[in-house]
Amino acid sequence: MTATRIYLVDDNDGFRDSTAWLLETAGFEVRAFASGAAFLTVFDSTRHGDGECLVSDIRMPEMSGLQLQDELLRRGSTLPLVFVTAHGDVPLAVEAMRKGASNFLEKPFSDDALIDAIRNALSRDRVQAGSPQGAALAKLSPRERQVLDLVVASKPNKIIADILGISIKTVELHRANMMSKLGVRSLPELMKVALGHG
Template sequence: MGQVRVWLVDDNDGFRDSTVWLLETAGFEVMAYASAHAFLEAYAGHRHGAEEECLVSDIRMPQMSGVQLQDELLRRGTTLPLVFVTAHGDVPLAVEAMRKGASNFLEKPFGDDTLIEAIHAALANTRNRGDGAVNGAALAKLSPRERQVLDLVVASKPNKIIADILGISIKTVELHRANMMNKLGVRSLPELMKVALGHG
């Protein structure tokens, strides 16, 4: 595998600078931009060779948000592996982004390794696009009740609301969530979203 180019789009100067340093130290080639418009202009004018590429973008930015940037790339037919970062824990936005094909979303602050692993996973997902059967097999392991809980989690419902909807206790919801994550082999909400939305 040749060098991986990471396109970084974030309007926070401090985060952008520290992330460039982190990714360059990890061996990536990094192109960083303060806005989605600046990135689109640079990306359109760039010669894209055989090297692998990944986009890391903030979800909330002025002028054009990360989700709007994703829409624009889809409109242009650009299937760039995409990892979103957000300081707002904005799960509904992230779910929408993942439904449209984003590989992952990370809530700031996150560990250095978390971002590097997310980029590698996004690239691997792109390489293995044909392995969709994994999700169906994994989801088939869930009980009907666990599937109900999963659907409500993906719909961004908190445990208390899920408990009310299903007429069970919060403790039982937590138990179903733990069993479900165990059966699906995931450790976090973003990983769970990926499997549920078909990117796992």
């Protein structure tokens, strides 16, 4: 199995270096960039393969993480994206989730939290690429799929409701519907199907 490649974009040299070291120690191949523009000069969205993920800061000079996300979407990229953000940037991170980011982590976060977020993003990307689980997930409505992605990202119902601009009751209804469609009875079973282990 080829090494998973992580693209790391953060303008803070110390954070970028320590995070790259952490990810390399965890077995990932890391390519680090000080800006979104530097990353875009080498990233070919038409050649995004299995086993690649972008980890990006949200607040950066010149090109923010959200602007980078917008440019990737404009190019038709499906690269899984995990944002890391300072506490005050949570509303921006919510916007990023609405646009399809896999997760966001508030700094400071644990090493395990980052590695888990990347693995979850990669697993969902593989499922969406056409496995049997992908066929099962195709039964879900777009809104149910959004709810599922946020459940997998470990967001509680209240946060999911805030991100999607719906009531907690509606989130609960979507969760019940998608569990029924996927033939699962518990959250662990749901996570297995969503992450391609079911």
